Amino acid sequence: MNTRLVRASSVVVLPALLAALFSVSTTGVLPRPPLEPLFDGQAAADLASRLTTEYPDRVPGTLGAEGAARWFSETVGAVGLSVEEDDWTEDLPELGRVELRNVVAVVPGRSEEAIVLVAHRDNAGVDRPEAENASGTAALIELARGFAPQGSAAGALPHRTLVLVSTDAGSYGGAGAKRFARESPLARGAIAVIVLDGIDRRGSPSVTIAADRPVSPARALVRTAAERLREETGLEARLPSVPTQLVDLGVPYAQREQGPFLAEGMAAVTLTTDGAPFTSLSAAETARAVERLEQVGRATEAIVGSIDASVGAAFRTPDSLFVDDRAASGWAVRLTLVVAVVPFALGVVDLIVRGRRRGLPFRPALRALRTRALFWLYGGVLLWVGGLLGVFPTGSALALPPHSEPVSDWPVAGLALLLAAFGLGWATARGRLSSDARVTPEERLAGYCVALGWIGLVAVGLALAKPYALVFVLPSLYAWLWLPVRNRLWTRVALYLVGLLGPVGGLAVLARELGIGVLDAVLYVASLATVGYVSTASVLVALAWLAGAAQLGTLAVGRYAPAVAATRTAPSGRGRIARLARYVSGR
Numbered sequence: 001m002n003t004r005l006v007r008a009s010s011v012v013v014l015p016a017l018l019a020a021l022f023s024v025s026t027t028g029v030l031p032r033p034p035l036e037p038l039f040d041g042q043a044a045a046d047l048a049s050r051l052t053t054e055y056p057d058r059v060p061g062t063l064g065a066e067g068a069a070r071w072f073s074e075t076v077g078a079v080g081l082s083v084e085e086d087d088w089t090e091d092l093p094e095l096g097r098v099e100l101r102n103v104v105a106v107v108p109g110r111s112e113e114a115i116v117l118v119a120h121r122d123n124a125g126v127d128r129p130e131a132e133n134a135s136g137t138a139a140l141i142e143l144a145r146g147f148a149p150q151g152s153a154a155g156a157l158p159h160r161t162l163v164l165v166s167t168d169a170g171s172y173g174g175a176g177a178k179r180f181a182r183e184s185p186l187a188r189g190a191i192a193v194i195v196l197d198g199i200d201r202r203g204s205p206s207v208t209i210a211a212d213r214p215v216s217p218a219r220a221l222v223r224t225a226a227e228r229l230r231e232e233t234g235l236e237a238r239l240p241s242v243p244t245q246l247v248d249l250g251v252p253y254a255q256r257e258q259g260p261f262l263a264e265g266m267a268a269v270t271l272t273t274d275g276a277p278f279t280s281l282s283a284a285e286t287a288r289a290v291e292r293l294e295q296v297g298r299a300t301e302a303i304v305g306s307i308d309a310s311v312g313a314a315f316r317t318p319d320s321l322f323v324d325d326r327a328a329s330g331w332a333v334r335l336t337l338v339v340a341v342v343p344f345a346l347g348v349v350d351l352i353v354r355g356r357r358r359g360l361p362f363r364p365a366l367r368a369l370r371t372r373a374l375f376w377l378y379g380g381v382l383l384w385v386g387g388l389l390g391v392f393p394t395g396s397a398l399a400l401p402p403h404s405e406p407v408s409d410w411p412v413a414g415l416a417l418l419l420a421a422f423g424l425g426w427a428t429a430r431g432r433l434s435s436d437a438r439v440t441p442e443e444r445l446a447g448y449c450v451a452l453g454w455i456g457l458v459a460v461g462l463a464l465a466k467p468y469a470l471v472f473v474l475p476s477l478y479a480w481l482w483l484p485v486r487n488r489l490w491t492r493v494a495l496y497l498v499g500l501l502g503p504v505g506g507l508a509v510l511a512r513e514l515g516i517g518v519l520d521a522v523l524y525v526a527s528l529a530t531v532g533y534v535s536t537a538s539v540l541v542a543l544a545w546l547a548g549a550a551q552l553g554t555l556a557v558g559r560y561a562p563a564v565a566a567t568r569t570a571p572s573g574r575g576r577i578a579r580l581a582r583y584v585s586g587r
Contacts, residue, residue, distance in 0.1 A: 001485045002354075006347040016332070016339040023329035027219040027322075029227045033305030037232075038146050039139075041294020047075070047138035048200070048293075051121070058122045060169045061098025068121050069101045072166045075141055079148040081105040081164075088179060092172050093393035093531050094404050100168040102176050104186065107147045107162035114161040114189045115307055116266075117143060117300070118177060118257055119196040120170020128403050131171035135289075136196035139297045140164050146301065158308045161189070170197070170257055173398025173533075177257035181264045191315045192221055192307050193261045193268035199296040200289045203274025205229045206238035209322065210248035210255065211262030212399070214468050218267040218315040219327050224306050225269050225299075226325075232299040233292070238274065239322050240513075247509045249319060249330075249468040251534065254399055255514065267315035271296055319468075334467040341459045341470065344477040348449075348456045351484070355449045360442050364562030365450040368433055371563050373547035375429040379422055380543050386418050387530035392523075397532035400524065402514040407524050433561045447560050448484040451551040455480065458545050466538075472502040473545065480552050489558065496556040499549075 055068040073083045086102040103121075119136030144164050163186050167176030177195070181187050199205075207225050209217050216222075222239070229237040240248070248254065254262070261268035273292060307315075319330030355362070386392045391414030393405060405411070459477060462469045479499035486492050504518075511521040528534040554560040 002350045005350055006343050009343040009346045012342050013339050016336040020328055020332040020336045023332040024326050026325055027223040027327050030220055030224040030306040030310050033309055037298035037301035039142055039297035039301050041290050044138040044142040044293055044297055045290045047141050048134040051134045051137060056126050059125050060100055060122050060172060061095060065122055069103055072121055073103050076105045076144050079145045081144055081148050090175050091395040092169060093395035093400055102168055102180055103166040105144055105164045109158040109161035111160045112189050113191050114163050115304055116163045116190045116193040118165045118167060120167045122168055122171050124171045124403055133197050135200035135293050139196050160308050171401055173400055174257040174260055175398055178260035181260045190266045193266050194303060195257045195270040197256055197270050197272045199273055200293040201273035201275040204235045204238055205233055205273050205296060208256050208258060208270035212254050212259040213263045214249045214252045214319055215262050215317040216320040217269050221267045221269060221315055222322060225303055228299040228302045232295040242321060243509050244513055245321055246471045247506050250471050262317055265317055267317055337467050337470040338463040340474055341463050344481055345456050347481055348452045352449050352453055360446040362446050365446040367563030369450050369454055369551055371429050371432050372550045375425055376543040376546045378425045380539055382418050382421055383526055389414060392527050392530040395531055399533055400527055402516050407516060407520045433563055439561055443562050444560055447555050451548045455548040472506050475499055475502040483556055492556040496553060
């Protein structure tokens with residue numbers, strides 16, 4: 001290993017890192033509108049109470065959901081706005097094919113450009129209060145009342161058209177938001193989208209910015225939303241942490257309804273409040289809920305006023321990283337991640353060239369890697385089979401809510417069956433890799449060269465196609481690069497574990513974002529793959545990385561064996577069982 005080459009080539013990362021640092025700049029805030037908001041928190045709270053009392057269970061496709069859509073349409077129509085409904089059928093994970101309905105009201109403006117306000121009116125049932133959004137639906141109605149012709153002063157029409165959308169299936173992956181963003185003619189003129197979701201919670205307000213593609217909302221929209229929330233609540237609006245933003249851009253993943261709008265090129269944010277939902281309220285808690293609802297409602301009205309007054313402003317969707325009141329340009333961050341692969345690539349290429357000159361036995365190592373790649377591909381097939389068997393969900397490619405199965409209710413029997421099949425495949429692959437001869441240092445070094453070269457190919461592919469996904473891979477590159485030059489077992493094991501920090505850290509960040517355990521996050525990501533939200537290409541890249549990681553893991557712990565040549569007879573029957581028993585016992 002030419003460690004001097006790796007260290008010297010690391011200099012190329014410095015200019016990219018400096019570019020990322022210099023790209024950090026303060027984001028401007030749109031001016032506050034001259035008229036103070038008129039949002040009535042108590043009126044909105046009364047509307048939310050009516051909705052939850054009359055239709056407590058609004059699961060998509062049920063009679064309660066149908067009644068809630070009719071109630072919203074009648075309530076908004078009573079303030080003088082025309083209402084349109086969009087009905088369609090969709091295959092929702094966990095629910096199957098159900099009838100869904102979006103209800104849309106329009107406040108005409110003097111311009112065809114539109115500001116879209118969105119809130120989902122469905123929930124996941126009375127036993128899942130975390131999916132309740134009666135507050136967002138009520139705020140949407142109260143905002144409609146304030147902007148309706150009969151509720152506003154003469155001549156006070158907004159400059160831009162205001163579109164209010166009550167979506168369906170927001171608690172089941174945002175199918176209604178995705179439908180409106182892709183299909184509605186009203187979405188084509190949208191310059192900004194504001195989503196309201198759970199705005200009466202105990203905690204501080206927050207602005208959600210993740211997307212279904214690696215993009216971000218316009219900086220001015222994010223900072224204006226945060227500033228209006230701070231003005232009304234007296235609290236700093238929380239933005240996702242930098243690790244969370246990197247994970248969401250690397251997957252990419254968006255839990256709330258702003259995701260589909262951003263994926264279609266519309267600048268969108270979600271306003272929400274932290275903390276557990278109010279289930280059984282005391283008088284003091286009810287007053288706090290009404291107060292928080294009014295604060296966020298007033299902030300929303302002020303945000304709409306700021307955007308409406310910004311004639312000529314452009315709200316685009318470049319990728320950015322937000323840190324408090326500053327933001328770093330996404331191109332600079334992507335450049336840094338891509339350039340960071342270069343020292344590793346040079347070191348591995350040099351290692352492979354040296355190995356070829358010394359005549360290292362690469363073919364057995366390549367066969368071993370092929371066997372491991374086929375084994376992990378078999379694991380991917382088992383994941384697909386799990387979807388067919390109902391162990392994992394299937395349906396529309398939506399970002400599943402954290403309360404969905406199998407996260408909320410582990411399918412123990414199905415998982416046990418899949419794990420048994422996975423273990424059988426591992427035993428078969430292990431028999432193919434077993435060897436009676438003692439592994440030589442040359443064979444071990446060949447195994448390192450092949451595995452590191454394979455990991456490098458995965459990294460280069462990600463650099464070309466999905467640069468943000470390198471945040472999951474970079475720790476493994478530079479931790480595992482030093483495995484061939486470390487002789488002590490504990491050092492190699494420590495380096496190997498450090499290399500796993502990328503994917504394990506990503507799972508931990510996702511688990512914290514969703515409020516679930518790390519093991520639950522593993523099942524959640526598997527579910528995202530079976531419904532198609534995580535693409536097949538991304539799954540194959542992950543399996544390819546696991547194949548290289550598995551070979552390096554056996555090398556790190558001293559259990560590596562090159563693959564048996566095709567001309568030799570691989571052990572079978574009792575021979576495989578005996579070898580497996582010896583491997584497990586450590587003999």
